[in-house]
Amino acid sequence: MARNIVITGAGKGLGRAIARRLAADGDTLILLGRTLSKVETVAAELGNGAYALECDISSAASVRAAFAAIKERSGKVDVLINNAAVYQPYSVTEVPDDEIIGSLATNVAGVMYCCRDVLPLMERGSQIINISSESVAVPFAMLTFYQASKAGMERYTQALHEEVSADGIRVTMARAGQMMDEDSTWGVEPDRARRFFEGNMKRGINQRERPISHFNSVAEVFRSLVNLPVDVNISQVMLEARRA
Incomplete structure (x- = not known):
């Protein structure tokens, strides 16, 4: 039976790759993103x-409107994949206000808004997958705010699992490593990119030598997670890039 699957940040990158993979097996995809055209x-x-649906997950009102539209059109949600996130490398002294606020509003509060508003649309056996980052555990330079926001999201995911398991809702935290595809761009000005690379080299992290997975390969893991039998849950999964 086809499932209704909501993916945030589905206009590009991993979100788009997951949507393509799940749709290939007949599931109905509901794609949320800040830029509607994408x-x-x-x-x-x-x-x-x-x-x-256009949805800026950093806005509670935008999330509320999106899930109201989903309820009207689809009735229920079987799977929510919280993929949308923002990050830029900054030192702790140079980071602008909007980057701090944006990291917290999207990477933490946005996940909370989506989980809160999807739960009334879910039945027993439904599933929430929150995507985190290896940077929570790997000491990258200049990613303090991204790391902190993802760590907060991970703790929220654990608490969410404890709260909704009695209702038959499954919750998974997927911590992902480096990945990209042919369309990937970063959009960081050269000076900050250089300092980011050099800062990581000082910490023993050579980004030119670290393996990078393709989004399509990582999407296969989400196919497996979504296909779990209803009496099985994986509470945490760590995805590491490796050389093919």
Whole structure:
């Protein structure tokens, strides 16, 4: 039976790759993104009833409106994949206010908003997957705020699992390593990118030598997670890039 699967940040990158992989097996994808044109393009590509909604998960009102529209159109949600996130490398003294606020509002509060508003649309056996980052454990330079926001999201995911398990809702935290595809761009000005690379080298992290996975490969893991039998849950999964 086809499931209704919501993915945040589905207009590009990992979110788009997961949507493509799940749609290939007949699931109905509901794609959320800040830029409506991007998620509409992906939905049109997927077909099979996929549709897109504009949603800035850092805004409680935007999330509330999106899930109200999902309830009206689809009735229920079987799987929510919280993929959307923001990050930029900054030292702790140079980081602008909006980067601090944006990291917390999107990477922590945004996940909380989406989980809160999806739960009334879920039945027993439904699933929430929150995507974290290896940077929680790897001491990258200049990622303090991203690391802190993802660590907060991980703790929230653990607490959420404890709270909703009695209702039959499964919760998974997926901590992912480095990944990209042919369309990947970073958009960091050269000076900060240079200092980020050099700072990591000083910490023994050579980014040029670290393996990087393809988004399509990582998407296969989410296919497996979504396909788990209803009496099985994986509370945490660590995805590490490796050389093929």
